[in-house]
Amino acid sequence: MSNYSSQIGRLESELLNPHVLSLPPILALKALIREICLSPKPGLVDMNNNGAHQDMNFQTFIKSISAISSWFEDFYQYGKSNANISTSDFLTNIRPIGLECEKAMFTATNQVNTHKGGIFAFGLLLSTIGKLAQLKSSVTVPIICNEVANICQGMVNNELSQNNHRNSVGERLFKQHNLTGARGEAESGYKTVNQISLPVYQKMLNSGYSEESALLQAMLYLLAYNQDTNLVSRGGLEGLNFVHKEARDLINQGGIMQQNGREKMLRLDDELIKRNLSPGGSADLIAVTWFLANYSK
Ligand SMILES: CC(C)(COP(=O)(O)OP(=O)(O)OC[C@H]1O[C@@H](n2cnc3c(N)ncnc32)[C@H](O)[C@@H]1O)[C@@H](O)C(=O)NCCC(=O)NCCS
Numbered sequence: 068m069s070n071y072s073s074q075i076g077r078l079e080s081e082l083l084n085p086h087v088l089s090l091p092p093i094l095a096l097k098a099l100i101r102e103i104c105l106s107p108k109p110g111l112v113d114m115n116n117n118g119a120h121q122d123m124n125f126q127t128f129i130k131s132i133s134a135i136s137s138w139f140e141d142f143y144q145y146g147k148s149n150a151n152i153s154t155s156d157f158l159t160n161i162r163p164i165g166l167e168c169e170k171a172m173f174t175a176t177n178q179v180n181t182h183k184g185g186i187f188a189f190g191l192l193l194s195t196i197g198k199l200a201q202l203k204s205s206v207t208v209p210i211i212c213n214e215v216a217n218i219c220q221g222m223v224n225n226e227l228s229q230n231n232h233r234n235s236v237g238e239r240l241f242k243q244h245n246l247t248g249a250r251g252e253a254e255s256g257y258k259t260v261n262q263i264s265l266p267v268y269q270k271m272l273n274s275g276y277s278e279e280s281a282l283l284q285a286m287l288y289l290l291a292y293n294q295d296t297n298l299v300s301r302g303g304l305e306g307l308n309f310v311h312k313e314a315r316d317l318i319n320q321g322g323i324m325q326q327n328g329r330e331k332m333l334r335l336d337d338e339l340i341k342r343n344l345s346p347g348g349s350a351d352l353i354a355v356t357w358f359l360a361n362y363s364k
């Protein structure tokens with residue numbers, strides 16, 4: 068068994084309690100476990116190294132997943148209990164739960180931001196799935212993503228075009244470069260996942276590649292195309308463009324499928340670490356990719 072599979076097996080039995088968690092939150096937590104185990108992920112914390120991060124490591128992510136697991140159940144139950152309220156109230160009322168979950172994460176990690184983006188994405192996805200389940204709607208990937216887009220409708224306008232004064236990273240980068248970050252991706256119904264990483268992942272699996280290889284190839288496509296605000300916050304537009312170009316070059320050479328594909332990913336990891344670049348948004352989206360792929364099975 069590969070190191071990837073054996074670590075996942077160990078972490079799943081340590082972290083997931085099927086007696087207290089419903090299936091959708093379990094799948095979301097499994098997605099976060101896969102994300103942290105997937106290696107090499109250029110610039111990111113993985114099983115090989117801490118990427119371009121000085122304040123967190125593999126174990127910090129495990130503590131974080133453990134701390135947020137019960138909140139993932141709360142997001143799902145929130146959706147079930149609030150299935151009939153308006154979409155704007157649905158979003159307004161879920162945000163305090165998201166902030167409490169962030170607080171639990173920061174307490175578990177000694178104030179390090181391990182999963183802020185992941186909490187945001189899975190908070191929206193799990194509450195939406197709870198709502199759809201309660202309404203006895205069929206729960207397919209297009210239906211889930213379309214409903215997330217409905218719930219988030221106007222978010223970029225309300226929080227970035229207007230009322231933009233908290234000065235968070237996302238707000239600053241919208242003012243400077245018109246980048247819409249995690250909010251834009253959610254409001255689009257996870258367009259980058261649906262149009263890029265999910266088709267690549269599924270094509271790789273259909274061609275007989277392992278889950279691990281398929282996720283690495285999908286990750287490369289996210290690095291090549293995602294407008295990742297984490298890269299811009301650390302390296303400016305130059306940093307984002309650098310990662311896009313390097314990943315596209317690697318894809319053109321055959322990506323992870325070429326004979327020395329993994330070695331080239333390892334070299335890209337070294338390069339991002341040297342430049343202090345971390346594609347945290349793409350890390351979140353690779354977890355969303357695995358989650359949606361497995362939700363539709
Ligand atoms: C909207 C959030 C992400 C605000 O963060 P911020 O303004 O700093 O936004 P920013 O765009 O920089 O993104 C934050 C994180 O999102 C991820 N991210 C970055 N770029 C992208 C992208 N292109 N696509 C997806 N995720 C991305 C990264 O992990 C990043 O660290 C969120 O933290 C928030 O509002 N939280 C409150 C709780 C909440 O509303 N929850 C909603 C449902 S649970």
Ligand SMILES: Nc1ncnc2c1ncn2[C@@H]1O[C@H](COP(=O)(O)OP(=O)(O)OP(=O)(O)O)[C@@H](O)[C@H]1O
Nearest residue numbers: 111112180181182183184185297345347348350351
């Ligand atoms: N494996 C991972 N390694 C690093 N970041 C990840 C990983 N998985 C997800 N992320 C995402 O990246 C974000 C953290 O990135 P980063 O540390 O650059 O942000 P920050 O703490 O806001 O800024 P900075 O460290 O530059 O001051 C989290 O919100 C998280 O969702």
